[in-house]
Amino acid sequence: GAGVSQSPSNKVTEKGKDVELRCDPISGHTALYWYRQRLGQGLEFLIYFQGNSAPDKSGLPSDRFSAERTGESVSTLTIQRTQQEDSAVYLCASSLAPRGTNEKLFFGSGTQLSVL
C-alpha cells in the first residue's frame, strides 16, 4: 500500500483480555517500530524490528507485551491480560533504512486501545 496501515483503528476490550494489534508497513521497508502514546504523555518507544528480528525490545513495559514480524512485512503487537494502564494509542512506523542512519520514519494512524 501507499502508507503504513494499522488495524483496528479502535479497540475496546475488557480488563484481563488479550488483544492483537496489526501493522502493515510500506512495502520494502526493512525497519519497523512500535510506539505508544498514553494520554498527555510523549511517544514511548516499545520495540524495533530490522527484518524479522527485534534487536531492541527495551521499550516493552512488561512480559505481557510481545511482538513479532513475519516475511519482513506484517507485524503484530500482542498484549496479554490487558490492564487499564495499557489504554493508549499504539503507533507503528516503518522506514527504508535501518535505525541510526538518519532515516525518515513513516507512521500509521495508530490503534486507539481502551481497556475498561
Add this chain to the structure above:
Amino acid sequence: GNSVTQMEGPVTLSEEAFLTINCTYTATGYPSLFWYVQYPGEGLQLLLKATKADDKGSNKGFEATYRKETTSFHLEKGSVQVSDSAVYFCALGSQGNLIFGKGTKLSVKP
C-alpha cells in the same frame, strides 16, 4: 538521559497569526532534531529536520533552527492557516533512538 520538552497545548490562533511552538532538549553528543506533524485522522509525518547546529529546517512555511547554545529547536510559521490545525511533535534522534515530546495541539480558527 536524552529528553525533549515542548510547550503545553492546546494552542488556539486566528488565521494569519504568527506561530511559535517551543521545544528544548537535553542530549549527550550531537543529536538530530525533528518536527513531526499529525493531521486529524492521519499518521505522523515528518515536517522538517536539522542534523547539526545552526541548521535551519523548513517545509510548508514552517521553520526551525537548531540552536546548540540554547538547546532549542522552536517551530515557527509567519502566517498560519486553518489547514495547519494538527498536533506537532518535537523529536530528538540520537544513536538510533527517536525520543518524542508530548505533542502540542494547534487549532487555527478562520
